[in-house]
Structures are given as structure tokens and as C-alpha cells.
Amino acid sequence: MKSKPLFLVSFCLTFFFAVGVNGQELLDILEKESPKMPIYTQAIFKTNRVLLTQSVETRKKGTLEFILGTRYWNIPNNDNSQSFAADRFSGHFGMQYAVSDRFTFGAGITSYDGILNGFAKYRLVRQRQDKNVPIGITLVQGASYFSRDFLRYNLPLNSSERLSYVTQAIIARKFDRNFSFQVSPTYIHSGSGQPVSDQKDLFLMGFGARYKLGNHVSLASEYGYLFGRNEGEEDFNLFSLGVNWEVGDLIMQFSMSNAKSFDDISSYLFNPNNFHFRPGGLHIGVNATYVLHLKKRNPDSLKK
Amino acid sequence: MKNQKNSTLVLILLLHLGLYGQHSGNLICRQGKVSFFSYTAVENIEATNNQVVSIVDENSGEIAVQMLMRAFVFKKALMEEHFNESYVESDTYPKLTFSGKINDFDGVWETTAPKFVDGIMDFHGVQKTIALKISIENENNNLVLSGDFNVSIDDFDIKVPPLLVPNISKEIQVMFRFEYVPYEE
Numbered sequence: 001m002k003s004k005p006l007f008l009v010s011f012c013l014t015f016f017f018a019v020g021v022n023g024q025e026l027l028d029i030l031e032k033e034s035p036k037m038p039i040y041t042q043a044i045f046k047t048n049r050v051l052l053t054q055s056v057e058t059r060k061k062g063t064l065e066f067i068l069g070t071r072y073w074n075i076p077n078n079d080n081s082q083s084f085a086a087d088r089f090s091g092h093f094g095m096q097y098a099v100s101d102r103f104t105f106g107a108g109i110t111s112y113d114g115i116l117n118g119f120a121k122y123r124l125v126r127q128r129q130d131k132n133v134p135i136g137i138t139l140v141q142g143a144s145y146f147s148r149d150f151l152r153y154n155l156p157l158n159s160s161e162r163l164s165y166v167t168q169a170i171i172a173r174k175f176d177r178n179f180s181f182q183v184s185p186t187y188i189h190s191g192s193g194q195p196v197s198d199q200k201d202l203f204l205m206g207f208g209a210r211y212k213l214g215n216h217v218s219l220a221s222e223y224g225y226l227f228g229r230n231e232g233e234e235d236f237n238l239f240s241l242g243v244n245w246e247v248g249d250l251i252m253q254f255s256m257s258n259a260k261s262f263d264d265i266s267s268y269l270f271n272p273n274n275f276h277f278r279p280g281g282l283h284i285g286v287n288a289t290y291v292l293h294l295k296k297r298n299p300d301s302l303k304k
Numbered sequence: 305m306k307n308q309k310n311s312t313l314v315l316i317l318l319l320h321l322g323l324y325g326q327h328s329g330n331l332i333c334r335q336g337k338v339s340f341f342s343y344t345a346v347e348n349i350e351a352t353n354n355q356v357v358s359i360v361d362e363n364s365g366e367i368a369v370q371m372l373m374r375a376f377v378f379k380k381a382l383m384e385e386h387f388n389e390s391y392v393e394s395d396t397y398p399k400l401t402f403s404g405k406i407n408d409f410d411g412v413w414e415t416t417a418p419k420f421v422d423g424i425m426d427f428h429g430v431q432k433t434i435a436l437k438i439s440i441e442n443e444n445n446n447l448v449l450s451g452d453f454n455v456s457i458d459d460f461d462i463k464v465p466p467l468l469v470p471n472i473s474k475e476i477q478v479m480f481r482f483e484y485v486p487y488e489e
Contacts, residue, residue, distance in 0.1 A: 023403040023423075026330070026359045026368035029487070030401070033334060035355040039374050043389045060381030129395070177395045215390040216465050246390070247467055249382060291382050299352040299377040301339040302479040 041127040044136060044174045047289050048096065048104065048121070050208035050222045051240045051255040052267045056138045056172035056182050058123050059098040062295025067094040067108065069262050071285035078279065088112070092262035110262045114147040117263035127174060140168040144265040146192065151272060155192050164265045165189040168206070178212040188265055195235040195269055196228060203227045204268055210244070218244045220253070224268045238268050239275040253287040331447055331484035333358040338371055338480045342473040349383065349472070351376040358482045360447070365409030367421060369402040391462050392428055400427040413447055415440050428460045443483065450481040
């Protein structure tokens with residue numbers, strides 16, 4: 001009988017299809033059907049600032065951020081100091097608002113040097129995990145107004161010469177879940193022609209890095225190399241080292257730095273001392289950033 | 305004799321055509337919804353994922369679910385970032401999968417009484433057997449599975465820093481709803 005093997009084949013086929021697919025095969029199908037949503041790399045840096053200088057990050061739409069910064073330091077050759085804990089103090093208050101996921105603007109004021117500053121940030125390219133976009137690029141335009149003389153800097157009376165501008169392109173990459181790095185080619189127009197003698201147009205290369213120590217704590221550092229500066233006579237390059245610590249809506253940035261200022265121009269330019277651990281070189285501070293969501297999103301949850 | 309053989313062939317052919325003509329017996333849900341809730345005296349947290357995919361084998365009662373952690377939407381954007389970066393670590397563990405089977409399934413999708421599903425949840429690098437109760441409904445001729453259950457964050461190795469322990473509940477309430485349509489490859 002010829003139909004016997006045919007029947008057998010048929011039986012086998014039927015059996016094979018009737019058994020169906022097992023759990024793993026179902027999961028394999030789901031892997032194919034998984035939604036293709038854009039996955040942007042998040043938390044390249046944890047806040048809008050590495051420590052003092054701008055980072056590649058901006059906040060999500062409708063987020064208002066308050067920054068309260070403090071900096072304490074001792075002045076050199078001041079052994080008979082009567083001051084409590086530290087000789088000098090500087091405070092900073094700033095606010096910034098994210099108009100969209102890409103665009104943020106902000107302003108701030110600093111007590112010690114009397115600088116008012118404002119900035120706008122635009123996130124041009126966002127690093128992605130799902131597609132081949134290996135870097136993120138953010139553009140920053142900022143301005144600082146020097147309202148009074150401070151330290152040894154005498155400012156011109158003409159108010160237009162007290163205004164300085166900064167333009168930055170921040171290029172960043174999160175290499176893995178722990179390590180992020182950014183470089184920022186920067187152009188600074190120093191209205192008063194300080195600290196580099198009578199040179200108003202300055203170029204600078206900024207660097208920033210973050211290393212995650214734990215789920216809520218990371219190490220951060222930044223450096224700014226100013227081209228054409230005679231270090232020592234014409235001040236020193238910015239260096240800071242610190243720790244970022246996030247607690248819910250609050251982010252604390254503890255830092256050691258040679259900068260006395262908080263804004264993007266004077267922290268890069270006006271640092272009379274190099275970074276060291278003796279009085280004058282060491283400035284210890286905390287920046288507390290509080291994040292307020294003005295526009296809450298609607299997750300449309302199942303619980304009505 | 306020859307006629308008989310031919311008719312057997314035709315019969316077998318017809319049988320097979322009938323088998324292949326049907327869909328695979330799998331039902332798919334591409335926009336399933338999963339919400340979770342953490343209620344404490346300090347803070348209420350909730351998030352929803354509207355892009356959960358799920359598939360069921362209509363004949364065997366097997367169920368599989370997969371969701372991307374990044375697709376959860378929170379009220380606060382920063383909370384969403386913390387959730388992904390510091391708690392579920394979604395860059396290392398991007399998805400949650402569940403694979404299970406309805407207990408004592410007899411091939412009939414009864415909508416009268418709730419059923420129990422036993423399965424394995426694979427989440428945050430931990431695989432754990434869980435049992436959950438589902439209710440079966442029939443809406444617009446589509447199969448709908450829904451239910452809720454609790455998961456303990458300790459079971460899945462989610463660490464909360466001591467300072468934030470009062471803000472995050474130890475037991476997270478999870479709700480889900482999947483509406484299925486026939487799956488065609």
C-alpha cells in the first residue's frame with residue numbers, strides 16, 4: 001500500500017502543528033513585536049551642570065530648577081583670622097526653566113563678585129541607545145554682567161564693557177552606564193579685556209567627566225584650558241573635583257575648586273589661584289539643585 | 305483501487321489546507337497597559353506603560369508578556385529618570401518578561417470565573433516564579449485579560465537608599481490589561 005507512508009507523514013505534520021509553540025517561542029515572537037520607540041541615552045550628567053560649568057544635559061519640558069550655591073574658602077597668609085570656619089563666603093542663586101525637552105534658559109546672581117548671568121541652552125543632538133547616534137551635542141549662549149569691582153579686577157565704567165559673552169558647543173558621550181565625558185570648545189568675549197591683557201576674544205576648551213560610584217552617587221570633575229593665557233600672571237585655569245548626590249527632587253553637588261564664581265564666564269577666567277589644598281587654592285562648596293515639575297504629565301493609569 | 309488512493313490523497317491535502325489556512329492559534333496584544341503604584345505616607349508614585357506586548361496561545365493557555373522599562377511614563381520627568389537610572393537600571397536590564405500558563409486550562413476561554421496563572425517573571429536580572437489571578441473578558445469579540453498583583457521590591461533586588469526608604473513602598477501594586485487580536489506573521 002502506497003498510501004501508508006503518506007499517511008504517516010501527514011500524521012507527523014498534524015502532530016507537529018497541534019503541539020504549537022512553547023513559552024520560549026512566544027517570547028521570541030514578542031521580541032520581534034517589541035515597540036520601536038526612540039531610546040535616548042539618559043543621565044549623561046545628572047544635572048545641567050557638571051559641577052560649576054554647563055553640562056550637555058537639559059531638563060524635560062515644563063521643569064523649573066532652582067540652584068542654591070555656596071562656596072567657602074580661606075585667604076592665604078591670614079593666620080590671625082577671627083572668622084568662623086572659613087574666611088570668605090560666596091553665594092549664588094539661580095533659576096532655569098525648560099521650555100521644551102531641547103530648550104532651556106536660566107539666570108542667576110552671585111553675592112561675592114556681584115555678577116548677574118543669563119544663558120540659553122539648546123540640545124542639538126541627543127545620544128541614542130537604539131540607533132547609531134554615539135554623541136550628544138548641546139549649544140550654549142550665555143552672558144554675564146559684572147556689576148562691581150571684585151578682587152583685583154577693576155572694571156571699566158562703560159556698562160557695555162562690563163558685559164561678557166560666552167558661546168559653547170558641548171559634545172558629550174556616555175561610554176557606558178558609569179562613565180560620561182564631554183568636551184566643549186568655547187568662545188568667550190571678555191568685555192573688560194581681563195584677565196588676559198587687553199585681549200577681548202578668548203578661546204577655551206572645556207572638559208567634564210562623570211563616573212558613577214553607586215546608583216545615587218557619582219564623581220564629577222571639570223577643567224577649562226584657556227588658549228593664550230600666561231598662567232600665573234593672567235590667572236589660572238579652572239579645575240574642580242566633586243561628588244554629585246541625588247535624593248529625589250534634590251541634587252547636591254559637593255565640590256572642591258579653584259573658582260570663586262558660579263557663572264560660566266568668570267569661573268573659567270577669573271581664578272587668581274591654581275587648585276591646591278592650601279588657603280587660596282581650595283574653595284569648598286555645595287550646589288543644591290531643586291527640581292520642580294510645573295507641567296506634570298498624565299500617565300493615564302489603569303486606576304481611575 | 306486507484307480511485308480510492310486518489311481520494312485519500314485529496315482528503316489528506318484538504319485536511320492540511322484546512323490546518324494551514326487557519327491562523328497559528330496565537331493572539332497578540334501590541335498596546336497592552338501596565339500600571340504600577342507605590343503608596344506611602346510621604347509620596348505616591350505611579351507610572352503606566354502603554355506599549356506592553358503580550359501573546360497567548362489560544363489552544364494551550366500559554367501567556368507571554370514583554371515590556372520595555374523605558375516606556376513607563378511618570379507624572380514627573382525626573383522621577384522617570386531616577387526610576388530608569390538608579391532603581392531598575394534599564395540600561396543593563398531594559399525589559400521585563402513574563403512567561404506562564406493558565407492553571408488547569410481546558411481549551412475554553414471561560415469568562416465566568418477568574419483563573420490563576422503560574423509563570424516566571426524575569427526582571428532586573430532576577431527570575432522568580434509568581435502566581436497571579438486574571439479575569440477573562442470578551443470585549444468586541446476580542447479576548448481581554450486583566451488583573452492586579454503585588455510584587456516585593458526586595459524579591460527583585462531593587463535597592464532603595466536609606467534616606468528614601470519612607471518614599472518608596474516595599475510592595476508595589478501592579479495592574480494590567482491586555483486586549484488581544486489574532487496574530488498573523
